Amino acid sequence: AWNEKGDALYDLKKYEDAIHCYDTILQIKPKRADVWLRKAFALRKLGKYQDAIDSFDKALKIDAKFSRAWEGKGDALCELGKYEDAINCYDKALQARPGSITGRGFFKRITLRKQDEDDAWFLKFWLSNIWCKKAQALAKLGKYEDAIDCYDKAIEIDPDGRLAQREKEDTEKQIKILAVSSKVEQLQDKCVIPQSIHAQIKLFEEGDHEIDIESLESLLDQVENTTPQLELMLKHKHLTVNRWDQLELEIRNTSIAHAFNLIPSFSDEIEMRRIKAVTVKGQQSITLELGAKAKIGGRIPVDIKLEFEDSKGNKHEQIHEEWIEVREDAKAPISSEEEIRWAQLTPRPDSALPPGLAENYHDIQLIGQGGFARVFKAVRVRDNKEVAIKIPVSLDQATGKTFIEEIKNWTRLNHPNIVKIYDYNVLPIPFFEMELCDSSLDQYIKDNKDKRIQLNNACWIVFNAAEGLKSAHSLKIIHRDLKPQNILLKDGIPKLTDWGLSKVITESAGLSGFTPPYAAPEQISGKQKDERTDIWQLAVIFYQITTGKLPFEGEDIAMSIVTKEPVRPSELNPEIDPELEEIILKPISKDPKGRYQSVREFQMALAKHLRISVKEELSKAVSAKDFSKSAYYCADLLLVCLKINDGVNAYKYIDDLINYAKGDTKDELIALKDGIERRVKQKDPIPAEIVNQADILVHKVKIGGNR
Secondary structure: OHHHHHHHHHHOOOHHHHHHHHHHHHHHOOOOHHHHHHHHHHHHHOOOHHHHHHHHHHHHHHOOOOHHHHHHHHHHHHHOOOHHHHHHHHHHHHHOOHHHOOOHHHHHHHHOOOOOOOHHHHHHHHHHHHHHHHHHHHHHOOOHHHHHHHHHHHHHHOOOOHHHHHHHHHHHHHHHHHHHHHHHHHHOOOEOOOHHHHHHHHHHHOOOOOOOHHHHHHHHHHHHOOOOOEEEEEOOOEEEEOOOEEEEEEEEEOOOEOEEEEEEEEOOOEEEEOOOOEEEOOOOEEEEEEEEEEOOOEEEEEEEEEEEEOOOOOEEEEEEEEEEEEEOOOOOOOOHHHHHHHHHHOOOOOOOOOHHHHOOEEEEEEEEEOOOEEEEEEEEOOOOOEEEEEEEOOOOHHHHHHHHHHHHHHOOOOOOOEOOEEEEEOOOOOEEEEEOOOEEHHHHHHHOOOOOOOHHHHHHHHHHHHHHHHHHHHOOEEOOOOOHHHEEEEOOEEEEOOOOOOEEOOOOOOOOOOOHHHOOHHHHHOOOOOHHHHHHHHHHHHHHHHHOOOOOOOOOHHHHHHHOOOOOHHHHOOOOOHHHHHHHHHHHOOOHHHOOOOHHHHHHHHHHHHHHHHHHHHHHHHHOOOHHHHHHHHHHHHHHHHHOOOHHHHHHHHHHHHHHOOHHHHHHHHHHHHHHHHHHHHOOOOOHHHHHHHHHHHHHHHOOOOO
C-alpha cells in the first residue's frame, strides 16, 4: 500500500510525500532495491542530485546488476556535470543482464506511460535510449566522433527511433560548427569576419539547430577567398620642383580582407622616401606620411601603384592616377598659359568626370558619395534634360562586377516608383545615367527629426514604395538592401534606387551584403532570402518614420534583430492606433511565415487603414465645402483602389473626382473612367498603364492643374 501510494504521489508530482512513503517501506524492508530506485527518482525530481546518487548506490549495493539504477545514477551525474562518471554508469547499465531491468511497472509509469506491453520492443527501446544518453555525455566532453558511434549503435538497435536520428544530426552539425568556429579563429587575423557569421554561431550555441551549416560554410569560404580592395586619396597635391615635401596618402580598404605588406610607389616624375611596408585591415583606413620631391613643374599626372598581398600570400597591385600641382619655386605661381594647358588635359575641378564623359553634360555638381560610387547632378547637352550620373569611386575588378550585377537587374525594371535608368556604359568609365530626384527619404527623416512625420504621409510613402517593390517581385527580383538612403523622393513620390545587391530569386544568394539596422534575421543567419526579406526591410523603415526610432538598436544589433522584440510603436507614438501598429509589426516577425507573404498582402492591409483615414478627411472637406481638399482626397482614394486592383471602388471615386475637375484634366479623367469601367465589366485586372495614367492625372489635380 505504501508503495502504491508513493507511486501515485509521484505521478501527482508530490515528490516529498512520495519520498516519505518510500522511507516508510525502507524502514521495514531496507533491502528493497526497487524502492531505493523509486526514492532516487523522486529526489532527482527535487533537484537533490547527490542524495539521489546515494539512493541509487543503495540500490546497487543490493543488486550490482540493477541496470535501471546504473542508468538513473548516470543521469544524476550528468546533472552535476560529471560526464566521465556518467559514461561509466551507462556502460555498467549496458553490461547488465536484460533480466535485471527490475521495477518494470514503475519504469513504465515514469518514462513510458503509454508503452506497448511487448517485452522485446521495450528492451530494444531501453537499450537504444542508454546508447543515446552515453552519446550525449560524450558530446558534453567534446568527444563528438565517439558520440556519433554511440548514436549509430542506438539506430542499429532501433532504426525507427527518432531521438537517436535527431541527436546524431545535431551532433554532426556541432562538429561542423566547431570547424567553422575554428576557421573563424584562424581568419581573425586575416580579415574582418562579418557580423552575420558570429551571430549564426551564437544562435547555434544557444540551441537554434535550424541554422543552415552548409550555407554558413560556403559563406566562410567566400570570406576566406575575398581579396582586399583599396581606395586612395592624396590629401596634399602641391609640391615644389626639386624640394623635399611631405605628402599624406590616405588608403582605405573597402573589403573585409586585410591587405598585407602594402608598399606604395610613384611614377618617375616623383622621387619618394620614407616608404615602408604596412598592413591595411579590412574596412579600415590608414594615412601614410611620405617624403616626396618633384622632378618637373606644372600640373603633372602621377601614377600611384599600390602593391600588396592577400592572406594567402598572393600578390596584387592597383594603379591610381592623381594630378599634382608642382611649382617651379615656392613663390612663383604657375603661369596662366600653363594653367590653361593643363586644364585642357584634366577633368574640370567642378565635375570630377573624365573628359570623355563630361563633354556630354554641363552644370555638373557632385551631390552624393558612398563607399561604391559618386553621384552627380548634370544637364544633358543634347536636350538640356536634368539627370543624375553615377560613377564608381575606384576602378578595379570588384567594382566592375558590382556594376554589372546592378545594371543587370536594374535595366529590367520600369515603374514610376523605381528610379529610371536612361543610359549606361563601361566606356570611358562605368556609369549610369538615371532619373534625377529631389532628395532621399533619409534626408526627409533628418529634416523632420525634431517633429514626427505625419502618419498619413508615412503610410503613403510606404504604400507607394511597396508599388515599386511589387513590380520588381513580379520579375522575381528582390532588392535585399532597402533603407532610407535607397528610397529617393521626386515631387513627393518615393522611388527605389541602388539595386547593386538585388538578386533574381532563383540565383544562389552568395556572399550577400546588407545594412545591419535594416537586415532581416535570415540575412544575418544566412538562411534563404526571398520577397519577405524585402517586406521586413520596408517594415523597419515604416517603423522608423512613424516612431522616430529604429526597431533594433545597440552595439550588437545583429543579435538584437534575431533574439529581441521591438518596442511597440504606440509606446513611442501615441497617435498610432492598434490596427496600424499591427500592420507595422506583423512584417517584423522573426519567422518569415509570420509576415505578410507578399507585398500585395502588405498593401491590402495598409490600404484598408488609408481608406478609413482618407474617407474621414474627405467627409470633413465635403462638410466644409472645401472642394479643393475634396478633390485631393478623392484622388488619393482612387489611387489606393487602383493599386490594390479594386476596380469597383476606383470607378466610384473617379466618378466623384470628375465632378471636381475642369478642362482638359476632366476630359482625361472621363477617358480613364471608361478604361476602368471596361476592366470592371470584363472582370480583368487593372493594368499598369491605367495606374500610371491615374498617377499623372492625380498629380495634375493636386497641383491645381484641373483647369
